[in-house]
Amino acid sequence: MTSVFDGTPFDIDTRPSVLDQFTADETGRLGRRPRGIAYAAGLDDVLAVVGWARDTRTPLITRGAGTSLEGHLLARGDELILDLSQANSILDLAPADFTATVQPGVTRTRLNAAAAEFGLQFTVDPGADASLGGMAATNASGTTGVRYGGMRANVPALQAVFADGRVARLGRAVRKSSSGYDLKDLVIGSAGTLAVITELTVRLHPIPEWLRSLRISFPTVREAVAAAVELLGLAVPVSRLEFVDAASMAAVNAFRGSGYAETPALFIDLEAASSAAADADEREIQRVCRAYHADGIEVARTHTERHTLWEDRHQLFLALKARSPRHRFLVTDTAVPYSRIADAVGTATRLGAELGLDISVAGHIGDGNVHVVVPYTDTTLPTALRFSDEVVRHALAVGGTASGEHGIGLTKKKYLRAEHGPAVDIMTTIKQALDPHGLLNPGKILDA
Missing domain, CATH: 3.30.70.2740 (Alpha-Beta Plaits)
Known part of the structure; x- marks a missing residue:
C-alpha cells in the first residue's frame, strides 16, 4: 500500500486500480474515486482513522461488504473510505442468552454457520451476504421480516465511535429496556452519518424443528397479492412471504435453467412445532391460495429442496442483471x-x-x-x-x-x-450536534 498523506498513523491505499473498485455500487450507480482506502481491524484502528479525519477535516465513508443499493458508499468528492471488512471476529456466542456479539465485518452467513452448532440462527436475511455492521447502518430487513423483523428488532446493543472520538455503548443485551433515550436505534439506519459502528450484539432465534417452503403460481398479480394479505390475517406461522411477478419468474428460468410457470408467484416459508402442525398449516395455505385461483403449487420439505427453492428467489437480482x-x-x-x-x-x-x-x-x-x-x-x-x-x-x-x-x-x-415534514429539521439538528463538521458520510440522507 502507498500513502500520499503525511503523518497518518495508519496505511492508506491510494493505488488507482484499487480505488477504481470503489467507484460503483451493486446497481451500477457511479461515483468518484475516493481519496484512499484505510482498513480497520478493530476499535483502535477506527479511533485512529476517525481522529485523523477530524484533525484534517477529511470526510469519511464507512464500508462493509459493499452490498448497499442507494449510493450510500459512493464518494462524491474527496472522501476517505474506512473499510471494516477485516473487523470480522465473532467475539462471543451466548446460546443461553440467545445472543451473539460480533465485529461489524462479520457476515450473516458466517454468523449463521457458527450459531447453527447450537441450534440457533440469525434471522435477518436481505438476500446478499451483507456484513452485520452495514445491515445495522441501513436498518436492513429481508425475506424473514414478516416474522422476525429487521435490524432494529434484532440488535439490542452496539458500540459506536462518534465524530469527536467518543466511544459509547448504546442499548443493553436484554429483551427490553426503558432506560434513557434510545440512541441505539438512532444510530441504526443512519447509514454511517452519525457514528461508526464497531461492535454489535444481535439476537439469535431457535432453528425451527419443522419447516416447509412453497412456491405458488397465480394467474394475476392482484390474486397473488390478495392471497398473501389474507394469509397475514390468519394464525398460520409464516416466516417468509415473498412476491415475484411474471417477468421475474421468466428471468429466473433463463438464469437458473428452470422451467417454472412464468406467472406471478408467492414464495412462502412456514415454521411449525411438529410434523402434524406443519401438515395442517400447509393445507391451510393451499386452501387460501386455491381460493384465489392458484394454478401451480410446489412444496419443498427437505433441506435440499428448500435451499433450491429459495436460491431462485435470492438470485433474482442476478437473474435480472443477466437478462x-x-x-x-x-x-x-x-x-x-x-x-x-x-x-x-x-x-x-x-x-x-x-x-x-x-x-x-x-x-x-x-x-x-x-x-x-x-x-x-x-x-x-x-x-x-x-x-x-x-x-x-x-x-x-x-x-x-x-x-x-x-x-x-x-x-x-x-x-x-x-x-x-418538519421532522427533517430535527434530523438536521441531530446531525449537526453529533457531526458538526459534516465529516461522516457527507451528503447521504441529508444534504451536506
Whole structure:
C-alpha cells in the first residue's frame, strides 16, 4: 500500500486500480474515486482513522461488504473510505442468552454457520451476504421480516465511535429496556452519518424443528397479492412471504435453467412445532391460495429442496442483471400499508408499460415492501428516474414510505420532507450536534 498523506498513523491505499473498485455500487450507480482506502481491524484502528479525519477535516465513508443499493458508499468528492471488512471476529456466542456479539465485518452467513452448532440462527436475511455492521447502518430487513423483523428488532446493543472520538455503548443485551433515550436505534439506519459502528450484539432465534417452503403460481398479480394479505390475517406461522411477478419468474428460468410457470408467484416459508402442525398449516395455505385461483403449487420439505427453492428467489437480482447486460439498475423499495399493496404493484406495472420500461416487480410482501428493478442506459435514465419519482409519490400518497429497507443514501433524500415534514429539521439538528463538521458520510440522507 502507498500513502500520499503525511503523518497518518495508519496505511492508506491510494493505488488507482484499487480505488477504481470503489467507484460503483451493486446497481451500477457511479461515483468518484475516493481519496484512499484505510482498513480497520478493530476499535483502535477506527479511533485512529476517525481522529485523523477530524484533525484534517477529511470526510469519511464507512464500508462493509459493499452490498448497499442507494449510493450510500459512493464518494462524491474527496472522501476517505474506512473499510471494516477485516473487523470480522465473532467475539462471543451466548446460546443461553440467545445472543451473539460480533465485529461489524462479520457476515450473516458466517454468523449463521457458527450459531447453527447450537441450534440457533440469525434471522435477518436481505438476500446478499451483507456484513452485520452495514445491515445495522441501513436498518436492513429481508425475506424473514414478516416474522422476525429487521435490524432494529434484532440488535439490542452496539458500540459506536462518534465524530469527536467518543466511544459509547448504546442499548443493553436484554429483551427490553426503558432506560434513557434510545440512541441505539438512532444510530441504526443512519447509514454511517452519525457514528461508526464497531461492535454489535444481535439476537439469535431457535432453528425451527419443522419447516416447509412453497412456491405458488397465480394467474394475476392482484390474486397473488390478495392471497398473501389474507394469509397475514390468519394464525398460520409464516416466516417468509415473498412476491415475484411474471417477468421475474421468466428471468429466473433463463438464469437458473428452470422451467417454472412464468406467472406471478408467492414464495412462502412456514415454521411449525411438529410434523402434524406443519401438515395442517400447509393445507391451510393451499386452501387460501386455491381460493384465489392458484394454478401451480410446489412444496419443498427437505433441506435440499428448500435451499433450491429459495436460491431462485435470492438470485433474482442476478437473474435480472443477466437478462439486461450492459445496463445499470435502479431499484425502488417503497413500502405501503397492506391494503395498498395490490395498488402499489399495479401502479408500478402500469407506469412501466406506459413509459416503455422493462421493469420487474418483487418484494417482501409480508412487510408491504414493493421492490421494482428498472434496467436503464444513459439514454433511458431520465425515463427511469421519472418512473421512480411516480412510484415513490404514489407510496407516500397512500401512507407508505420512500424506503422500506434499502435506506435513503443519495437517491431518496429528495423525498424526505414530503414523508417527514418538519421532522427533517430535527434530523438536521441531530446531525449537526453529533457531526458538526459534516465529516461522516457527507451528503447521504441529508444534504451536506
